[in-house]
Amino acid sequence: MPPSPPSKPKVRVKPYEGPAGGYGSLYGMAKVALHAAPPPVETGRQLLRQNKAEGFACVSCAWPKPAKPHPAEFCENGAKATAWDLTRRRCTPEFFARHTLTELLDWSDYDLEQAGRLTDPMRYDAANDRYVPCRWDEAFATIGAELKALDPTKVTFYASGRASLETSYMWALMARLYGSQNLPDSSNMCHESTSVGLKQSIGSPVGTVLLEDFEATDAIFFFGQNVGSNSPRLLHDLQKAVRRGVPIVTFNPLREAGLERFQNPQSFQMVTGQATKISVQYHQPRAGGDLAVLTGLCKAVIAADEAAQATGGLPVLDHGFIADHTQGFEAFAAFCRDTGWDEIEAASGLLRADLEAAAAVYAAAPAAICVYGMGLTQHVLGVENVHMVCNLLLLRGNVGRPGTGPCPVRGHSNVQGQRTVGITEKPELAPLDILKAQYGFEPPREKGWNTVEVCEAVLKGEAEGFVSLGGNFLRAVPDSPRVEAAWRRQRLTVQIATKLNRSHLVCGQTAYLLPCLSRIERDEQATGPQTVSVEDSSSCIHASFGDKTPAGPNLRSEPAIVAGIAKATLPPNSKLDWDAWLGDYALVRDAIEATYPDWFKGFNQRFHQPGGFHRPNKARLRNFSEATGGKANFLKPSSLSATGFEDAPDIFRLMTLRSNDQFNTTVYGYEDRFRGVSGGRDVLFVNRDDMRSLGLVEGRRAGLATVAEDGVERTMSGLRVTGYDIPRGCLGTYYPECNVLVPVGHHAQGSMTPASKSVPVRIVPE
Incomplete structure (x- = not known):
């Protein structure tokens, strides 16, 4: 029997001095598993199948699955996600x-x-304010009738990043057949700046790095990515790189344990107590200061090349690559030369000497990879952050060679794949003409709503319906209290999920909560047990096969639920047999191959292979933007600060943070081991010098108030003041609770990704 909610725990803070991994990771997994109470033997069996070619793809992060996996190819957070699916x-x-x-x-x-x-x-x-059980046929019939009565252009079909490629393809097709182009997904909230920025710089909306490139690289640069909490399996590749002498240079406002030291739980380090030092340099720029950081790195590399030319030394820049494969270099180089070091230091919060030391590592490496995360993308100028990463790589020809390239680290396990197979609000990203011929209909061609635009439509009362394939939309979006307050005005809300979350508790006038199978569970259909597929963050496609007995006899698979809604909503189509697809998912994969023949050739024959198969990426072959004759673009930033607001003595830059006991909005426990926090999440991380200047006392309470010009009051109170190693003028507190402070209009230019890593706030003592 699920418990009633416990009393609110008390926050405790004790500095953490250990490495990532090690016994701390084992303890964290064990503690969450104890609360989840999964069957022990079955949990062990499933963990040994996790991320294996013959097993299932982790439902947590999207880090690549190796062709030759470790005996335990899962991380702490992946094990927690599995434990809760098996609860x-x-x-x-x-x-x-x-x-x-x-x-x-x-x-x-x-x-x-x-x-x-x-x-x-x-x-x-609504009369009793409760969910009541219903039959599946009743749910589908009512949902279909409601959808038919609504304006399709005002209905949203949202998807989290967990659904398979087969489900995602069916979802996007159903929405377009219905007449809606409103197909936002969780990528809108985190890496849309990547999709826009990379496309503009190198012609590809995704990174170019494969897992094997970490074995061939000579240097790795990290920007705003917390590997220890968000993609711990990458630590194995980093450890291997360090052991062969590869320098790792990190830029992150917070010192994260995973980029400092790693103790491999699958090695003798557990016996010896030793740990591997990860970063040879660790720099802490101000939140939003990465544009200045990257400008400084590029400036130093260009200056080193000019100095080498003047003395007859070897060139530092790859002049042949720049001439043959890029455009805009001279204007960008002039910008770097003209930008003074005093400006760069002020905007970045780092010293010139530190940036030149990092640039020297980059200049000496024959091949380099740049890894980054939402610390770059979730800013007002997040797209320009991505441009600058590409600029740095292009200077030395570090795209399209082994061991090189941009490596954006995605969150959800198939969020990149969903966009690949058509879940996008942008008509230019979907093969509409192919779909028209394939299924005999005229797909909508106007731009649909992204996540921010859905929130705006809800606030204006323009949204009529919301159908969600997983996720926790209301908890994840900015301005969450305001959006939540307006949510109930919608005529229809439908939530497809495995477990309960806050989004399920705020209902439209007609609302359904539909339970689905987990990816770990056996999906039995007319032709037998089914296999699905996912795409990882390196564009490799993998099979995923669940064999666990379902959590209940009344669950249905995600494809079955999509097909049920589609059949109840759409008129018959002689070119589309939903029942046949449901009976054999291989037919869905055949349809995907027909829609995307260049990417999915031989889909059914190839996706079982260990390590998956790679979806072609033209930028990896140095075939860049078609709009510029196959050349990549050097693009100048418009500012050295990505925050989008002016600094003032009493205005702080708030960063949203995740603990290592959560994945996105899912909170598994009250431990943030790496930051030394336990027992709760109402914490405000403050620079100790800022604490002294403001008269704040460790352990006392304070609040935050957003600085915005829209007249809306946004506040958060009762936060425990906690001194922390964070740059002056910057603050941190936990997501998703702090979404109350993020204005819906505070988003990245060009991508509309919420700018949650630099929110202008004032501290309000309590």
């Missing part, structure tokens, strides 16, 4: 009979997760 806790109709939705709104994200796996389709009964 013996059940969120049954009896649970909803005991609790109104208004009551459940007072539960924390952690408490809702504790309720366990959803077991039955549920309909919202």
Whole structure:
């Protein structure tokens, strides 16, 4: 029986001095598994199948799955996600009979997760403010009738990054057949700046790095990516690189344990107590200071090349590559020369000497990789951050060679793949003419709503319906209290999920909660057990096969739910047989191959191979932007600060943070081991010098107030003041709780990614 929510825990802070990995990781996994209460033997069996060619793809992050996996090819967070999918806790109709939705709104994200796996389709009964059980055929019929009565251009079909390629393709096709182009997904909230920025710089919306490139590189640069919490399996590749002498240089406002030291749980380090030092240089720029950092690096590399030419030394820049494969170099080089070091130091928060030392490492490396995360993308000028990463790489021809390239680290396990197979609000990114011929319909060609535009439409009362394939949209979006308050005005909301979250508790006038199988569970259809596929962040496609007995007899697979909604909503189509697809997912893969023949040739024959098969990327072959004759673009930034607002003595740059006991909005526990925080999440990380100047006291409470010109008051109170190694003028607190402070209009230019890594706030003592 799921527990009632416990009393609010008390925050405790104790500095963490250990490495990433090691016994701390094992303890973290064990503690969460104890609360999740999965069957021990089955959990062990499934963990040994995780990220293996004959097993299932992790439902957590999208880091590549190696062709030759480790015996335990999972990380701490991946194991936590698996434990909670295997939990013996059940969120049954009896649970909803005991609790109104208004009551459940007072539960924390952690408490809702504790309720366990959803077991039955549920309909919202507004008169009693409860979910009540219903039949699947009733749910599909009502959803279909409601959708038919709505304006398709005002209905959103949202997808989180967890659904398979097969489900995602069916989802996008259903939406377009219905007449909606509103196909946002979780990429809008995190890496849309990557999709836009990389496309403009190198002609590809995704990174060019494969797992094997980490074995061939000579230097690795990290920008705004917390490997220890967000993609721990990468630490194995970093450890191998360090052992062969590859320098790793890190730029991150916070010192993250995973980029300092790593103790490999699958090695003798567990016996000896030793750990591998990861970064040879670790620099802490101000939040939003990466444009200045990257300008400084480029300036130093260009200056080193000019000095070498003057003395007859070897060139530092790859002049042949620049001439043959790029355009815009001279204007960019002039910008770097003209930008003074005093400006760069002021904007970055780093010293010239430190930036020149980092640039020297880059200049000496024959091949280099740049790894980055949301620390670059979630700023007002996040797209320009991505441009600057590409500029740095292009200077030395570090794109399209072994051991080189941009490596954006994606979050959800198939978020990149969903965009690949058509989940996009941008008509130019979907093969609409092919779909038209393939299925005999006229797809909508106007631009649809992205995540921010959905929020804006909800606030304006223009949104009529929201159908969600997984995710926790209301908790993940900016301005969450305002969006939540307006949400109920929608006529229809439908949520497809494995476990309960806050988004399920705020309903439209007609609302359904539909439980689906986990990727770990056996998906039995007419032709037998089914296999699905996912795309990792290196554009490799992998098979995923679940064999666990489902959590309940009344669950349906995601493809079955999509097909059920589609059949109830859409008119018959002689070119499309939803039942046949549902009976054999190989037919869906054949359809994907027909729509995307260049990317998915031989899909059914290739996706089982160890390590997956690589979806072709022209930029990896140095065939860059078609608009510029196959050349990459050097692009100048418009500012040295990516924040989008002016500094002032009382305005701080707030960064949203995730603990190592959570994945996106899913909170598995109250431990943030690497930051030394336990027992709670209402924490405000403050530079100790800023604390002294403001008269703040360790352990006391303070609040935050957003500085915005839209007249909306946004505040957050009751945060424990915690001195931390964070740059002056910067603050940190936990996501998603701090989304109350992020204005919906505070987003990246060009991509509309919420700018959650530099929110202008004032501290309000309490």
